[in-house]
Amino acid sequence: MRPGQAKSMSGSILPPERGPSIKPAEMWDEKDRHHRQDAKTLIEYAYKRLKIGIIRGHLAPGSKLKIERLRKEYGVASSTLREALSLLVADSLVTAEGQQGFRVVQMSIEDFREICSLRKMMETLALRESIANGDEDWEAGVVGAFHKLNLIDFKRLNSSEALVDAYNERNHAFHEALVAACRSSWVRRFRSVLYDNARRYRHLSVAKGGIRPGIQAEHRAIMEAALARDADLACRLSEEHIDLTLHRLAQFPAEEIAAGFPGLPRRGIAAPTSAAARPRARAAKRS
């Protein structure tokens, strides 16, 4: 089914009578419409929207993802949402346990440390292969992505929310372009999963302390090394690039990281409950 282009849907993509029960999403509207047109299926739409919500921290780490609530907010059926959530398990952004529904995966500095450690491996593997294989189109892609990233006015960056979003997108695109010529599908997959997870932490880091100054110089150095086909240098710089984010975030107290994003709105999602910790006296009545 086509969500955006569908001519006459039976159900209700935009239920006319739903109106006031759910307040219209504030800063999401623009992007949602965009995504709804991109997505080939409603599942994909829900998937992308959820993913962004988690990465940006609107869906707090550890919080329960209640089907009914999200279903209403996104305007899709429960099974559709459920499937989108199942797909997110592949990205290690959501966990699904037995009869307890879905949950955003927790955040912690130890987790991030591990992510960075593995990310250095995968990123350098991918980069090395990309540098070895990359043709002229690859070079063009890298240069282009860097240029777009560079166009952003870094001085005004901390003032505008939208600008930060744009920066994040272009930053992502740049790093993606660097490894675009890597053909190993497994390396790419793992790298991608790790990157998305790291994004969550970076988002938090930016929300707390702004964008690290001089980051563009790092990007430039990595790009130049890559274009010069100096794999060793490019990898070393990439590793430092990753480490700097880690050290930056490690400055913040651990509980603040686990708590997620304090300033951002928690759009209708329950806070993480300590359900697992509470022992239940009543034994589950299983025959």
Place this chain on the structure above:
Amino acid sequence: MRPGQAKSMSGSILPPERGPSIKPAEMWDEKDRHHRQDAKTLIEYAYKRLKIGIIRGHLAPGSKLKIERLRKEYGVASSTLREALSLLVADSLVTAEGQQGFRVVQMSIEDFREICSLRKMMETLALRESIANGDEDWEAGVVGAFHKLNLIDFKRLNSSEALVDAYNERNHAFHEALVAACRSSWVRRFRSVLYDNARRYRHLSVAKGGIRPGIQAEHRAIMEAALARDADLACRLSEEHIDLTLHRLAQFPAEEIAAGFPGLPRRGIAAPTSAAARPRARAAKRS
């Protein structure tokens, strides 16, 4: 919903009137019943059954996983099956593309080569950490798992199907026990995904050429090195262990690997179609 223990299901776990339309699964019955009791939910049941089916090659690599057919065979609703399939995407055993449904991921010697390469990394990372952290319980687990594996009569192995299954299970359990003390969740996750994928190839290798003689000596050597806390040696042996499987499979012609398991029954699943290759003249009518 509880599948196994449910007292009075509304639907039809075992639809009484379904009878002859779908032939009763031959060698699956035993295991299915087993799994149905294990699983906390029907989704989990379908998930496990699909996973085993893919690993064993009953669901051929590249083949389309048609909802309706599987749904009837497993006796679950379409959304349930769908969700199970979505979960399998996390394991990189199934792909889901846009409006084209689900598909078993392809097999190839290049893919296996890459899996082995990454597996050596992850396996040694996990093993090193496990050796460093492992306590007495860990040692006991390793010794126990090895013992169970060793109990299998390796001489009669190639004669009995059931015995091979048991061997595979215990082999899995042994390798799992070795890394049980590794605490890095990401390493464990990746290792596990890679292991399951490698299992598919190993299954094929065994189906074609039987179990490699002397494998038990390798297992013993790895175990002894691990218990002696000689991480370097244990890792080196593990890498060799992985490489041997790779070299074994590399002997077979490439097309045989891509084709999957020739001898095994293809339980009602369509062969891989070359849909992607066929160009469609008619443009998709999108407004």
Place this chain on the structure above:
DNA sequence: TGTCAACAAAATATCGACAATTTGGTACTA
């Protein structure tokens, strides 16, 4: 006062039906 059982409310998992799209085939046109 604290444990346990029964009950009510909330949330999850499951189902089957239906809508929309892809697939495969056939006939029409150049």
Place this chain on the structure above:
DNA sequence: TAGTACCAAATTGTCGATATTTTGTTGACA
């Protein structure tokens, strides 16, 4: 002989309703 438009069948994606389980609360009883 392509190429293309058009239909029928097969298949996928979506929906909303219902069964089942988990969670929370209240009240009896030791």
